Amino acid sequence: MRILVLGGDGYLGWPTALYLSRRGHDVGVVDSFARRQYDFEMGVDSLVPIVHLQQRVRRWKELSGLTVEPFVGDLTDAAFVTGTLGTFRPDAVVHFAEQRSAPYSMIDRQHAVYTQVNNVVGTLNLLYAIAEQDRDVHLVKLGTMGEYGTPNIDIEEGYLEITHRGRTDVLPYPKQPGSFYHLSKVHDSHNIMFACRIWGIRATDLNQGIVYGHETEETKLHPDLATRFDYDGVFGTVLNRFCVQAVTGHPLTVYGSGGQTRGMLNILDTLACIELAVEHPAERGEFRVFNQFTESFSVKQLAEQVAEVHGPGTTIENVEDPRVEKEEHYYRAAHTKLLDLGLVPHLLTDDVVRSLLEVCERHRDRVDPTAIRPTVEWRQTASRLATASGLHGRGDEVGAARS
Amino acid sequence: MRILVLGGDGYLGWPTALYLSRRGHDVGVVDSFARRQYDFEMGVDSLVPIVHLQQRVRRWKELSGLTVEPFVGDLTDAAFVTGTLGTFRPDAVVHFAEQRSAPYSMIDRQHAVYTQVNNVVGTLNLLYAIAEQDRDVHLVKLGTMGEYGTPNIDIEEGYLEITHRGRTDVLPYPKQPGSFYHLSKVHDSHNIMFACRIWGIRATDLNQGIVYGHETEETKLHPDLATRFDYDGVFGTVLNRFCVQAVTGHPLTVYGSGGQTRGMLNILDTLACIELAVEHPAERGEFRVFNQFTESFSVKQLAEQVAEVHGPGTTIENVEDPRVEKEEHYYRAAHTKLLDLGLVPHLLTDDVVRSLLEVCERHRDRVDPTAIRPTVEWRQTASRLATASGLHGRGDEVGAARS
Numbered sequence: 142m143r144i145l146v147l148g149g150d151g152y153l154g155w156p157t158a159l160y161l162s163r164r165g166h167d168v169g170v171v172d173s174f175a176r177r178q179y180d181f182e183m184g185v186d187s188l189v190p191i192v193h194l195q196q197r198v199r200r201w202k203e204l205s206g207l208t209v210e211p212f213v214g215d216l217t218d219a220a221f222v223t224g225t226l227g228t229f230r231p232d233a234v235v236h237f238a239e240q241r242s243a244p245y246s247m248i249d250r251q252h253a254v255y256t257q258v259n260n261v262v263g264t265l266n267l268l269y270a271i272a273e274q275d276r277d278v279h280l281v282k283l284g285t286m287g288e289y290g291t292p293n294i295d296i297e298e299g300y301l302e303i304t305h306r307g308r309t310d311v312l313p314y315p316k317q318p319g320s321f322y323h324l325s326k327v328h329d330s331h332n333i334m335f336a337c338r339i340w341g342i343r344a345t346d347l348n349q350g351i352v353y354g355h356e357t358e359e360t361k362l363h364p365d366l367a368t369r370f371d372y373d374g375v376f377g378t379v380l381n382r383f384c385v386q387a388v389t390g391h392p393l394t395v396y397g398s399g400g401q402t403r404g405m406l407n408i409l410d411t412l413a414c415i416e417l418a419v420e421h422p423a424e425r426g427e428f429r430v431f432n433q434f435t436e437s438f439s440v441k442q443l444a445e446q447v448a449e450v451h452g453p454g455t456t457i458e459n460v461e462d463p464r465v466e467k468e469e470h471y472y473r474a475a476h477t478k479l480l481d482l483g484l485v486p487h488l489l490t491d492d493v494v495r496s497l498l499e500v501c502e503r504h505r506d507r508v509d510p511t512a513i514r515p516t517v518e519w520r521q522t523a524s525r526l527a528t529a530s531g532l533h534g535r536g537d538e539v540g541a542a543r544s
Numbered sequence: 545m546r547i548l549v550l551g552g553d554g555y556l557g558w559p560t561a562l563y564l565s566r567r568g569h570d571v572g573v574v575d576s577f578a579r580r581q582y583d584f585e586m587g588v589d590s591l592v593p594i595v596h597l598q599q600r601v602r603r604w605k606e607l608s609g610l611t612v613e614p615f616v617g618d619l620t621d622a623a624f625v626t627g628t629l630g631t632f633r634p635d636a637v638v639h640f641a642e643q644r645s646a647p648y649s650m651i652d653r654q655h656a657v658y659t660q661v662n663n664v665v666g667t668l669n670l671l672y673a674i675a676e677q678d679r680d681v682h683l684v685k686l687g688t689m690g691e692y693g694t695p696n697i698d699i700e701e702g703y704l705e706i707t708h709r710g711r712t713d714v715l716p717y718p719k720q721p722g723s724f725y726h727l728s729k730v731h732d733s734h735n736i737m738f739a740c741r742i743w744g745i746r747a748t749d750l751n752q753g754i755v756y757g758h759e760t761e762e763t764k765l766h767p768d769l770a771t772r773f774d775y776d777g778v779f780g781t782v783l784n785r786f787c788v789q790a791v792t793g794h795p796l797t798v799y800g801s802g803g804q805t806r807g808m809l810n811i812l813d814t815l816a817c818i819e820l821a822v823e824h825p826a827e828r829g830e831f832r833v834f835n836q837f838t839e840s841f842s843v844k845q846l847a848e849q850v851a852e853v854h855g856p857g858t859t860i861e862n863v864e865d866p867r868v869e870k871e872e873h874y875y876r877a878a879h880t881k882l883l884d885l886g887l888v889p890h891l892l893t894d895d896v897v898r899s900l901l902e903v904c905e906r907h908r909d910r911v912d913p914t915a916i917r918p919t920v921e922w923r924q925t926a927s928r929l930a931t932a933s934g935l936h937g938r939g940d941e942v943g944a945a946r947s
Contacts, residue, residue, distance in 0.1 A: 219653060250622060250672040254665050261664070261731070262657050265724075269653040272925045293713035294706060301718070303697060303706055308874070310696035312718035315704070316734065321668075324738060328664070328731040331719065335727060339868040339922050465742040471711070519742050522675045 143167045144419060145229050147216065147267070148237030149209075150194045151176050152369040153283075153352060153411055157235060159359035159366065160412040161419070162207045169229045170194070171238065173215035175259075176369075179245065179376065183526065185512045187369040188385065188504045189355065200365040216263030219270075226270045226278075233279040233419045234271070238263060239325070243287070243464075244375045244517040246322035248524050253321040260325035265332060272340040279422040280333065280344040281415060286404045286434060286474065288327050288348060290317030291467050296474035299346065299430020314430075319466055320519070330430075337428040344427070345418045350404030350434025352411050353380040354493065355500050370500060373512035375526070380405075380497065382513055383444055387451040388501040389508050396515065397462030399441030400469035404434030404476065407487040417482040432476040435486035450494040463515040546570045547822060548632050550619065550670075551640030552612075553597045554579050555772040556686075556755060556814055560638060562762035562769065563815040564822070565610045572632045573597070574641065576618035578662075579772075582648065582779065586929065588915045590772040591788065591907045592758065603768040619666030622673075629673045629681075636682040636822045637674070641666060642728070646690070646867075647778045647920040649725035651927050656724040663728035668735060675743040682825040683736065683747040684818060689807045689837060689877065691730045691751060693720030694870050699877035702749065702833020717833075722869055723922070733833075740831040747830070748821045753807030753837025755814050756783040757896065758903050773903060776915035778929070783808075783900065785916055786847055790854040791904040792911050799918065800865030802844030803872035807837030807879065810890035820885040835879040838889035853897040866918040 144161050148154040149170025162168040172194060180186055192200075198209050210229070214221035216238050226234075239260040240246065246256035264282070271278045289296045292315070301314045313334065316327045333344050360366045371377045372385040383393045406414075414433045423429040441457075448455040462468060480486075487493070501508075517524045547564050551557040552573025565571040575597060583589055595603075601612050613632070617624035619641050629637075642663040643649065649659035667685070674681045692699045695718070704717045716737065719730045736747050763769045774780045775788040786796045809817075817836045826832040844860075851858040865871060883889075890896070904911075920927040 219657075250669065253672070254622075254668055257664060257668065257731075257735075258661055261660060265657055265660065266653065269656070269925055292715055294708040294711045294715075297708075301706070301708065303704070303718075305697040305700075305704065308697045312695055312697075313720065315706075315715035315718050317716065318734065318738065321735070321738070324731075324734055327734055328660075328727075331721070331727050331730055332660075332724070335721065335724070340925070522672055522743070 142232045142419065143230060144233045144235060145169045145171060145231040146235045146237065147171045148239070150174060151237055152371065153408065154237040155197065155368050156357045156360050156408060157412055157415050158209055159201060160357060161416065162201070162209050163205060163359055164416065169210040169212060169231070171212045171214065171225060173213070175240065183373065183375055185373045185509060186507065188372055188507055189367050189370040189500065191367060191369055192365045196365055200363055204362050216266055217259060219266045222266045222270045223273070226274055231278060233281055233422065234267065235281045235415055235419065236264070236267065237283050240322065242376050243320035243322045246320050247517050247519055248526065249522065256322050257325045257328065261328050261332065264329045268333065268336040268342065271342055272336065276341050276425070277343070279419065280342065281418045282329065282333060282344060282346050284326050284330055284346045284348040285323060286348050286350045286432060287323040288316050288318050288330060289314065289474070290319055291470040291472060292317065293471050296432070298432045298475050298478055319464065334428040337426050341426040343423040343425055344429065345423050346428065346430045347414065347418060347433045348430060349411065350406050351378050352406055352408050353378065353489065353497065354408035355497065357409060357412060374515045375517065377513070379440060380443055380447070383447040384497045384501045385508055386513060387447055387455050388498060388505055389510060391510065391513070392456040392458035393444045393447060394458050394460045395440050395444050396460060396464065397468040399444060399459065400439050401466055402437050402439045402470065402472040404432065404437050404474055405489065406434045407489070407493065409487045410435055410484065413484055414479050417479060417484060421482055431478045432474055433479060434476055436489060437472060437474070438489070446491070447494055450491050451498055460515070463518045465519045545635045545822065546633060548572045548574060548634040548637045549640065550574045550637060551642070553577060554640055555774065556811065557640040558600065558771050559760045559763050559811060560815055560818050561612055562604060563760060564819065565604070565612050566608060566762055567819065572613040572615060572634070574615045574617065574628060576616070578643065586776065586778055588776045588912060589910065591775055591910055592770050592773040592903065594770060594772055595768045599768055603766055607765050619669055620662060622669045625669045625673045626676070629677055634681055636684055636825065637670065638684045638818055638822065639667070639670065640686050643725065645779050646723035646725045649723050649728070650920050650922055651929065652925065659725050660728045660731065664731050664735065667732045671736065671739040671745065674745055675739065679744050679828070680746070682822065683745060684821045685732065685736060685747060685749050687729050687733055687749045687751040688726060689751050689753045689835060690726040691719050691721050691733060692717065692877070693722055694873040694875060695720065696874050699835070701835045701878050701881055722867065737831040740829050744829040746826040746828055747832065748826050749831065749833045750817065750821060750836045751833060752814065753809050754781050755809055755811050756781065756892065756900065757811035758900065760812060760815060777918045778920065780916070782843060783846055783850070786850040787900045787904045788911055789916060790850055790858050791901060791908055792913060794913065794916070795859040795861035796847045796850060797861050797863045797917070798843050798847050799863060799867065800871040802847060802862065803842050804869055805840050805842045805873065805875040807835065807840050807877055808892065809837045810892070810896065812890045813838055813887065816887055817882050820882060820887060824885055834881045835877055836882060837879055839892060840875060840877070841892070849894070850897055853894050854901055863918070866921045868922045
């Protein structure tokens with residue numbers, strides 16, 4: 142199959158491109174390097190060094206004999222989207238190319254507007270390009286489990302059968318997202334669902350949990366093939382932060398009581414899920430939703446597991462929760478559709494935590510301890526990042542609607 | 545009370561401003577004249593001539609002795625929003641200032657992107673300005689009944705109590721909007737609900753039905769105080785189109801079978817509802833939703849009523865539905881909250897239809913019959929409007945994210 146991976150230079154996009162390439166697909170990667178730009182804005186770096194996309198692609202060719210074709214441009218540039226789809230002619234488009242950090246979207250007005258315009262316009266441009274060129278192209282879109290929030294009933298996969306005053310219908314599952322970033326994904330889901338209805342497009346929305354893990358079969362072949370490892374307060378995910386804190390001798394900082402429970406999955410399962418979705422496309426006109434995670438953990442449980450694996454001396458500190466979220470809540474979410482397609486999960490074992498701690502040990506000298514603390518406060522309208530220049534949001538907000 | 549009416553130069557914004565002014569409130573109006581710009585783009589005009597905002601405001605002062613303060617600028621310009629709120633210091637903001645035509649949003653990619661960026665960014669800027677300056681300001685936001693779509697269960701006011709696998713929660717009512725415009729309002733609703741939660745803002749979302757009627761107590765005092773009357777295929781609402789078709793001797797064009805049922809209300813009730821909402825503000829942190837309509841009609845029923853009132857010779861023609869919508873469906877929607885606050889509805893009597901026909905007769909020489917036919921096709925990605933220059937969307941899409 143011909144598969145275009147949007148955001149193919151990112152944490153998950155790059156390993157996905159390599160995985161699909163190795164499994165015999167013709168893969169193109171699209172990226173604007175916005176993610177690398179955020180590093181300049183924040184003054185932080187991936188803990189694991191990453192090389193330029195061009196060098197990654199050359200190294201992959203050298204080691205595997207396989208070609209991954211790079212396309213450099215931004216999805217908010219409609220002419221670029223149309224041109225790229227027309228040139229590559231994909232059977233499937235895997236869409237990771239969005240601003241994906243909740244704290245980043247909550248820095249201030251500019252970052253909220255940037256995130257929503259960037260994500261929503263990029264996806265609209267993509268939907269129009271597919272509808273214009275080939276309505277059989279299967280859009281595999283990365284959503285997030287965070288679209289659902291934490292309702293007091295079971296979370297289902299995208300839809301809910303509701304009986305009300307004696308009548309029944311199957312309706313989109315109600316959404317209660319918790320940041321302007323999560324909201325942008327909810328907006329996308331509604332837009333894509335509508336495009337499927339009016340244009341007969343095929344789409345799969347993968348409501349992904351929090352991904353952990355760093356190495357894949359492909360990325361570990363050579364340091365040049367490594368993917369990012371983010372641990373900072375804005376882009377770092379919780380398990381990465383805890384591991385970096387553990388190896389640098391800092392307490393593991395749990396936001397609030399730590400009862401916040403979230404679906405999670407191993408990076409290896411992300412790759413497998415994407416492949417399952419691509420190889421079993423949605424029907425024409427179908428907006429299909431999969432909940433893409435394998436296990437649920439509370440933040441407290443994660444901290445305890447890291448502390449135990451890392452050993453004596455590792456402490457846990459409860460800090461004030463900068464977010465507005467329930468610290469204790471009901472959480473039970475369905476995730477059977479990918480299992481039905483054949484997913485065999487890799488679980489969060491102590492060995493997995495150990496491998497993450499090893500990554501952190503190996504690059505310990507690259508850790509910037511000032512980058513880990515939470516700096517973005519949901520209740521405020523503007524957070525001052527010590528490291529931020531304040532220039533980025535303004536620039537990109539305008540750029541995002543160009544063309 | 546000090547009330548700022550955003551979109552105060554438009555069809556409903558202007559009569560609302562006058563009504564609130566006459567009822568003793570201090571009123572400011574904000575407008576970018578985007579609506580007048582769409583007329584240039586489409587090459588059509590309001591059937592009833594309208595004068596400049598500055599002249600309207602002067603005439604109102606002359607006739608009533610009351611001041612309505614105009615602010616000219618665009619909500620997508622954050623500095624303008626911040627400055628205007630800071631200068632006027634409103635107790636309530638009534639927000640009509642969005643691109644409000646479903647067909648306009650479906651013309652092509654540029655118009656879809658423009659509509660979503662314009663509406664979502666304008667509302668985000670407003671939410672930030674309120675959160676920064678005064679979280680007690682009550683935001684009264686115009687939504688639409690079209691956010692709900694046509695589910696096979698009763699539509700409730702914003703929320704739905706759902707029991708699922710033995711547990712119960714009250715969740716946002718699931719939305720199935722039918723155009724990129726309607727989707728922009730759903731995005732707004734989610735963004736506003738979140739802002740209420742994190743910042744403790746007060747907001748009322750008025751999910752309004754289709755408004756009919758032209759004159760109010762205030763606008764009929766002088767021709768300079770008249771509001772717009774749109775009848776074209778892009779901005780004209782269904783009843784206006786039927787009345788113009790009747791007086792010009794054309795068949796009333798019903799899209800499809802005409803079983804599409806929608807909530808409707810008289811312009812006089814819009815004014816009353818806004819005042820009720822403003823005078824009974826939402827609680828701090830409350831995102832309150834009212835369904836603002838008084839009666840439901842199918843398109844077929846409306847055509848039949850106009851034909852009967854207009855008299856012999858008026859014919860009805862079923863044309864292919866350019867939209868993607870159910871032509872026959874269940875429709876029952878709650879609308880009791882405004883009645884509970886004291887709303888006394890003005891119903892769609894034959895006299896009301898007669899008064900609309902009279903408006904059309906009076907301005908019959910201004911009718912452009914080529915403007916009435918539907919030109920925007922939901923199933924296509926680009927509709928060529930005979931009258932459109934094609935320049936507007938591109939320009940404003942960029943403008944929408946400036947600041």
